[in-house]
Amino acid sequence: MDARNDMLRLLNSRRQGFSLEQPFYTDPDYFKLDMELIWYRDWLFIGHDCELPKPGSFITVQIGDYPVVLVRDQQGKINAFHNSCRHRGSRVCNSDKGTATKLVCPYHQWTYELDGRLLFARQMVDGFDKSQYGLKPVACESVGGYIFICLASEPADFAPMRAMIEPYLLPHRLREAKVAFESTIIEKGNWKLVWENNRECYHCAGNHPELCKTFPEAPTVTGVQGADSDPEMLAHWAKCEAAGLPSKFRIDPAGQYRATRAPLLRDAVSYTMTGKRAVERNLSDSVSTDRIGSLLLYHYPTTWNHILGDHAVTFRVLPISATETAVTTKWLVHKDAVEGVDYDLAELTHVWTETNDQDRRIVEENAFGILSPAYEPGPYSELHEGGVIQFVEWYASFIGPRLAEGGRPALRSVA
Numbered sequence: 001m002d003a004r005n006d007m008l009r010l011l012n013s014r015r016q017g018f019s020l021e022q023p024f025y026t027d028p029d030y031f032k033l034d035m036e037l038i039w040y041r042d043w044l045f046i047g048h049d050c051e052l053p054k055p056g057s058f059i060t061v062q063i064g065d066y067p068v069v070l071v072r073d074q075q076g077k078i079n080a081f082h083n084s085c086r087h088r089g090s091r092v093c094n095s096d097k098g099t100a101t102k103l104v105c106p107y108h109q110w111t112y113e114l115d116g117r118l119l120f121a122r123q124m125v126d127g128f129d130k131s132q133y134g135l136k137p138v139a140c141e142s143v144g145g146y147i148f149i150c151l152a153s154e155p156a157d158f159a160p161m162r163a164m165i166e167p168y169l170l171p172h173r174l175r176e177a178k179v180a181f182e183s184t185i186i187e188k189g190n191w192k193l194v195w196e197n198n199r200e201c202y203h204c205a206g207n208h209p210e211l212c213k214t215f216p217e218a219p220t221v222t223g224v225q226g227a228d229s230d231p232e233m234l235a236h237w238a239k240c241e242a243a244g245l246p247s248k249f250r251i252d253p254a255g256q257y258r259a260t261r262a263p264l265l266r267d268a269v270s271y272t273m274t275g276k277r278a279v280e281r282n283l284s285d286s287v288s289t290d291r292i293g294s295l296l297l298y299h300y301p302t303t304w305n306h307i308l309g310d311h312a313v314t315f316r317v318l319p320i321s322a323t324e325t326a327v328t329t330k331w332l333v334h335k336d337a338v339e340g341v342d343y344d345l346a347e348l349t350h351v352w353t354e355t356n357d358q359d360r361r362i363v364e365e366n367a368f369g370i371l372s373p374a375y376e377p378g379p380y381s382e383l384h385e386g387g388v389i390q391f392v393e394w395y396a397s398f399i400g401p402r403l404a405e406g407g408r409p410a411l412r413s414v415a
Contacts, residue, residue, distance in 0.1 A: 003029035018377040031322035045303035073114035080140035086133040144169025189367035191319040199387035214268040225386035243289040257299040279310040
């Protein structure tokens with residue numbers, strides 16, 4: 001039986017509220033289907049507008065088989081292109097980030113404008129039409145300081161996601177922030193295990209001593225499980241919304257993205273060992289209300305986020321193989337905040353650096369155990385793992401119909 005039919009059979013016969021069968025976490029052919037039917041078809045978070053501060057600023061990213069470059073052009077627009085020269089396919093930009101007046105392929109110096117047009121191709125025959133050989137575009141959208149791309153030839157409509165999450169993001173003015181620090185770790189586990197671990201705090205008390213000083217373990221915090229009946233959450237939403245900060249839990253109909261604002265523990269205002277501010281200067285000049293907690297923003301399959309009063313911590317998930325996943329974390333602060341004056345970098349990054357490493361070990365032990373021939377799907381805790389159940393339901397509901405339609409799914413109306 002081929003992998004497509006086998007995957008569909010296992011999805012159709014799976015037990016609700018249980019983890020997935022072993023091949024979903026280990027099999028290279030299942031991984032290829034994940035890439036083809038989700039990662040190459042849906043909107044993916046890549047980075048932030050502030051990482052491209054001026055014309056010519058670029059960043060690169062690898063999505064499975066696709067190298068992509070994002071660059072700000074002379075008009076200030078952020079463009080995304082397949083990072084493959086139209087001459088013989090060499091990568092045009094081979095560094096993670098940089099600045100260039102033009103994009104020049106290092107192989108034969110074919111030169112492209114920042115809007116993708118081919119400007120110069122030396123020693124080609126007379127009549128060579130440069131206009132036919134610009135860089136191939138990739139769909140690109142920016143919302144509230146976040147850049148998303150979609151590799152599909154006909155991307156799903158981005159407008160519904162923009163309409164929902166932009167009001168939450170705009171007060172924090174992340175377009176005007178700067179990245180104080182970033183790190184990328186490789187977790188030796190399937191991307192779905194990375195997400196399942198993220199989607200619950202059932203494991204937090206026994207594994208995250210630093211995070212548990214400020215972040216609540218209550219399953220209502222992320223909104224999926226009973227947030228609208230939690231008095232503390234309701235009071236926090238009311239306080240923040242009165243200050244002009246959208247806060248109530250909202251989720252799109254397909255379950256792919258959602259946002260809510262959650263309180264931190266006791267008097268904590270930031271993710272530090274003391275709960276005190278990590279950055280003296282507010283992240284946004286527009287937000288001065290104290291104790292706003294954390295804006296939690298999720299978008300499957302690439303990002304979860306914590307946006308506080310003094311800084312933001314953003315996460316990007318990118319699969320490498322069936323058993324390897326890259327997790328990139330960025331700490332954003334006010335563009336004028338000065339390291340050593342407004343913040344100490346070690347204090348700013350400590351909680352999530354430790355938490356990320358703890359999660360890496362958890363995911364890797366989980367992945368190692370799933371390799372056992374004795375593994376079989378186990379039940380999620382309905383009390384604490386509602387977020388995991390919701391993630392698995394989203395995964396099954398997205399990839400299942402696409403498998404059934406032979407890999408040619410009807411495009412959805414959600415981002």
